[in-house]
Amino acid sequence: MKDSVNEAEFQINDYIRLDQMPHFLCPGCGHGIALRALLWAVHELGIDKDKLAVVSGIGCSGRLSAYVDANSFHTTHGRPLAFATGLALARPDLHVIVITGDGDSLAIGGNHLIHACRRNLNMTCMMLNNEIYGMTGGQVSPTTTSNRYTTTTPAGNTEPVFDACALATAAGAGFVGREVTMQVTGLKNLLRDAIAHDGFSFVEVISDCTEIYGRKNDLGVSPEMMLSQKAGMRPEAYRNTVDVPFKPNALECGMLAKNDRPEYGATYRAMVDRIRGKGA
Amino acid sequence: MAKRINLQGNQACALGAIAAGCTFYAGYPITPSSEVAEAMARELPKIGGTFIQMEDEIASMGAAIGASMGGLKVMTATSGPGFSLKQENLGYASGAEIPCVIINVMRGGPSTGMPTRPAQGDIMQARWGTHGDHAIIVLTPASVAECYSETVRAFELTERLRVPVVVLIDEVIGHLVETVDLDALKPSRLVTRKFADGPAEGFEPYAVTDDMVPPFPRPGDGYRSHTTGLTHLPSGFPTQNPSKAEAALVRTTDKLDLHADLIEAVEVAECDDADVVIASVGISARAGQAAVADLRSKGVKAGLFRPKTLWPFPEAALKAATKGAKAVVVPEMNQGQMVLEVERLLKNKSVHGLGKIDGEAITPAEIVTRVTEVLA
Numbered sequence: 001m002k003d004s005v006n007e008a009e010f011q012i013n014d015y016i017r018l019d020q021m022p023h024f025l026c027p028g029c030g031h032g033i034a035l036r037a038l039l040w041a042v043h044e045l046g047i048d049k050d051k052l053a054v055v056s057g058i059g060c061s062g063r064l065s066a067y068v069d070a071n072s073f074h075t076t077h078g079r080p081l082a083f084a085t086g087l088a089l090a091r092p093d094l095h096v097i098v099i100t101g102d103g104d105s106l107a108i109g110g111n112h113l114i115h116a117c118r119r120n121l122n123m124t125c126m127m128l129n130n131e132i133y134g135m136t137g138g139q140v141s142p143t144t145t146s147n148r149y150t151t152t153t154p155a156g157n158t159e160p161v162f163d164a165c166a167l168a169t170a171a172g173a174g175f176v177g178r179e180v181t182m183q184v185t186g187l188k189n190l191l192r193d194a195i196a197h198d199g200f201s202f203v204e205v206i207s208d209c210t211e212i213y214g215r216k217n218d219l220g221v222s223p224e225m226m227l228s229q230k231a232g233m234r235p236e237a238y239r240n241t242v243d244v245p246f247k248p249n250a251l252e253c254g255m256l257a258k259n260d261r262p263e264y265g266a267t268y269r270a271m272v273d274r275i276r277g278k279g280a
Numbered sequence: 281m282a283k284r285i286n287l288q289g290n291q292a293c294a295l296g297a298i299a300a301g302c303t304f305y306a307g308y309p310i311t312p313s314s315e316v317a318e319a320m321a322r323e324l325p326k327i328g329g330t331f332i333q334m335e336d337e338i339a340s341m342g343a344a345i346g347a348s349m350g351g352l353k354v355m356t357a358t359s360g361p362g363f364s365l366k367q368e369n370l371g372y373a374s375g376a377e378i379p380c381v382i383i384n385v386m387r388g389g390p391s392t393g394m395p396t397r398p399a400q401g402d403i404m405q406a407r408w409g410t411h412g413d414h415a416i417i418v419l420t421p422a423s424v425a426e427c428y429s430e431t432v433r434a435f436e437l438t439e440r441l442r443v444p445v446v447v448l449i450d451e452v453i454g455h456l457v458e459t460v461d462l463d464a465l466k467p468s469r470l471v472t473r474k475f476a477d478g479p480a481e482g483f484e485p486y487a488v489t490d491d492m493v494p495p496f497p498r499p500g501d502g503y504r505s506h507t508t509g510l511t512h513l514p515s516g517f518p519t520q521n522p523s524k525a526e527a528a529l530v531r532t533t534d535k536l537d538l539h540a541d542l543i544e545a546v547e548v549a550e551c552d553d554a555d556v557v558i559a560s561v562g563i564s565a566r567a568g569q570a571a572v573a574d575l576r577s578k579g580v581k582a583g584l585f586r587p588k589t590l591w592p593f594p595e596a597a598l599k600a601a602t603k604g605a606k607a608v609v610v611p612e613m614n615q616g617q618m619v620l621e622v623e624r625l626l627k628n629k630s631v632h633g634l635g636k637i638d639g640e641a642i643t644p645a646e647i648v649t650r651v652t653e654v655l656a
């Protein structure tokens with residue numbers, strides 16, 4: 001994988017399917033900003049669109065794959081990492097990027113996420129965390145903040161939340177990071193490093209579902225939600241100063257973990273070569 | 281020189297898959313199908329293929345489809361509870377027309393049931409297990425040699441037609457060891473899906489072609505197309521336009537009607553003059569074969585009708601085979617599934633079920649007794 005090489009100016013229209021516009025996201029939805037940052041990162045890395053495979057699950061987040069001018073696969077709810085695992089093993093020549101939601105990857109697809117982290121197969125998983133099931137009309141998710149209102153927590157959320165990055169780190173993901181959509185350049189840089197990493201990279205994007213979650217909890221419109229997310233960030237300088245392994249909703253941003261465990265596809269292919277008497 | 285070896289049904293499925301060009305397997309262990317995975321784990325690396333044991337059956341179905349989306353010939357295998365878990369993604373493969381082969385070695389159900397005991401309780405699930413109207417093909421081998429050859433045929437059909445193909449075997453056939461001649465079974469030609477090779481400009485991944493099987497856009501070949509489980513237009517993008525949605529759905533099922541000759545396969549034995557026809561699949565059909573011989577020796581004109589392609593059900597062949605028969609008996613290791621289809625197709629005939637769900641295979645003697653009752 002090439003490091004940042006492409007000096008040409010990023011034009012989003014070079015990477016999206018204009019014939020699929022207008023997109024279906026609500027005005028103010030953070031998912032669109034995340035997609036922009038992702039495509040910007042793809043651009044900076046100089047990835048050939050023919051070799052780009054975008055695999056998504058089901059949700060508002062899942063619908064994004066249809067807008068990317070690449071090989072795109074809109075799969076089933078919670079399972080994009082499973083599909084992507086087959087695709088990445090079958091086609092190591094492709095750059096596989098998974099787009100998923102907090103419900104998609106932490107609830108129904110939680111098992112696939114931890115095993116994808118453990119295997120460390122080369123792909124990037126961008127999880128759009130809007131703390132809600134946006135697509136289905138605003139039900140509680142594994143990341144909904146305590147006491148917040150959703151259609152299935154009419155008296156406020158009583159369940160504790162997941163720290164997705166802590167989960168991914170513990171499960172062994174090669175690269176883990178988090179960023180808010182307000183910091184779109186930082187998000188782009190983080191995604192670029194994640195894609196360039198040889199192994200499984202996981203990036204949690206703090207997105208916003210203005211239309212449903214924001215409205216239901218009086219969080220204001222999109223800019224206000226984004227500003228408060230940014231204000232809730234823990235500055236990088238304080239990272240790791242407090243030894244709390246489980247930090248619900250702690251908004252530590254940037255790259256949070258990185259390891260150089262062997263990439264799984266290469267490990268498997270080396271075994272195949274050994275069996276076939278080809279390897280060193 | 282003929283290469284005659286003793287082989288188990290499950291292992292024969294694996295060898296058939298490799299012979300058909302399968303290079304990717306994803307699975308999750310479950311009795312009585314695990315030998316398929318074990319054989320694939322051994323054989324695939326030797327040919328440069330990929331084996332992966334996923335975290336569950338949902339993931340293994342997903343990974344297999346993912347690899348097929350990448351252009352490879354793929355397979356997964358499972359039993360009972362695992363087959364239930366695969367259903368959602370199986371429906372995805374049907375809707376998005378992604379070739380894949382699924383071996384389901386039937387065991388006693390429901391739920392965990394009788395894991396090591398044979399059953400044929402998934403006959404209807406294999407046809408209707410995933411939600412919604414959908415196209416699917418189901419093959420039912422009845423011997424070790426057929427486990428091999430029907431798995432080869434499963435790959436030919438799934439690659440040719442872009443429809444998921446289930447190879448439905450029961451525990452007895454899966455664990456049966458018979459002597460087979462592998463050289464004689466080896467496919468003489470390999471069938472591989474038609475990959476798109478025309479201009480990328482204006483390419484429609486689900487265009488309506490003469491054969492109703494659109495060419496497959498391989499990632500990396502420049503088509504950059506979209507694949508979705510949402511009902512989609514020829515362009516690949518979702519639609520809810522009633523007439524367009526219906527046309528798209530109907531094409532995937534019409535496709536099977538158009539290629540019925542390619543899909544249909546039956547064994548018909550001694551039905552020409554038969555007063556009673558035994559219609560059955562898998563190990564129950566093997567018992568039926570023995571019952572026919574026994575009945576014939578007693579002067580009863582019996583015949584055997586055995587679908588090798590169970591779904592779409594070989595309607596015309598059944599009607600032809602039972603034309604002169606007074607009665608049809610359907611032995612199956614369930615409470616009566618295939619018999620429903622036979623009754624539906626033979627409305628004016630006397631059709632009788634013979635169900636068994638005690639975890640034991642149906643014996644020839646039980647079939648002879650049932651036939652004698654029916655003819656009395």
Ligand SMILES: Cc1ncc(C[n+]2csc(CCOP(=O)(O)OP(=O)(O)O)c2C)c(N)n1
Pocket residue numbers: 058059060061062077100101102103104105128130132133134135136141
């Ligand atoms: C098996 C299955 N269960 C439930 C659904 C319904 N469903 C669609 S999207 C979704 C939740 C999506 O939430 P999330 O992953 O957070 O994505 P968002 O819409 O918030 O981006 C659910 C429950 C489904 N499509 N499939």
Ligand code: SF4
Pocket residue numbers: 024025026028029030031060130134135208209210211212213
């Ligand atoms: S419902 Fe929420 S998550 Fe979905 S598009 Fe609208 S704002 Fe975005």
Ligand SMILES: [Mg+2]
Pocket residue numbers: 059101102103128129130131132133134141
């Ligand atoms: Mg969400």
